[in-house]
Amino acid sequence: MSDKPRDHFYYNPAFNTDGKTSTYYNPRAASAVSSYMSLTDCLHTTTSMDYTSLEKAFGLSPSSSEVFSSIEGNQKQVSVAGDLGGASSEIMTTTTPNSSISCSSSEAGVEEDSDKTKKEEQSPKESVDGGGESSKKVNKGKKKADKKQREPRVAFMTKSEVDHLEDGYRWRKYGQKAVKNSPYPRSYYRCTTQKCTVKKRVERSYQDPSVVITTYEGQHNHPLPTTLRGSSAVGFFPPSMLTPMPMMGATPSFPHELLMQINQGRMNFSQGSGAAGSIYAQNVNPFNQYQQQQQQYQQHHDQVPPDYGLLQDIVPSMFFKHEP
DNA sequence: CGAATTTGACCTGCGC
């Protein structure tokens, strides 16, 4: 019985400097050690299909949820983003390993200038002053040169019974749509802080109903609401995670900061019942090997390797000892 | 009674 090898799947979106590329790291599935893909692209507009392919590529099966449940009881996060200072760009080029997934949906929505030629001329002629009744039309949408330049998106897969996870910010729901191929709807939220344009989508995986997929878009231009900050388990954070923060200080431009904030926020729901897990595998280029080695080491010695810090510094041991 | 959510209409991009 059992004999099914337990695997813990940690999706570790490690973002590139451009905020578009992410690296997925699966500590147990040796095959998928260093796969990478453009998360942004994959999540672009589509949805579950992309996730599906992602899961397949990782050998992630519906049964994975079982693994999770064995770990926690309430609601613990399953995946977290690891942030890298800036040397990440190498990942893209360097790694071209066996199992690179490269979910090529790239140009789907990111082309910056495929049509730049006639782009600006595109003024919607909605003038037509003739009929007054035309006003009935809602005519929302900013007609202007509104380049819908979507900001990088960050997705988290979290095992949770509740759809809306507490992340420290205040959100106002502004929409809900049915998701194709999924019985679960997708909810659209917007940060309630004025002037803040951060949005997030929440949907439940149609394959693993226990998993909630939360996608953030944009970054907050304000601190967390003080009301919620108190309980925010900032202290829970690994020192290595909190201290650094080297990059652009005042211009929270991209992923790193975002992740930081999100993580800080979402640590919230890690109620004291035993170490919620956040895995900050800083799986950057040089680290893929590290991590593998570390794991092997662990498997052989049944304990963490001497140094290299990062992982076990952060990862609750329970996450790593998966022995039956 | 004000704030947040619900929910169908509406808009936009894309593929056929």
Add this chain to the structure above:
DNA sequence: GCGCAGGTCAAATTCG
């Protein structure tokens, strides 16, 4: 050009 799917708006409704 049409229809589909994702995303947004906003009036109506519910919530606190």
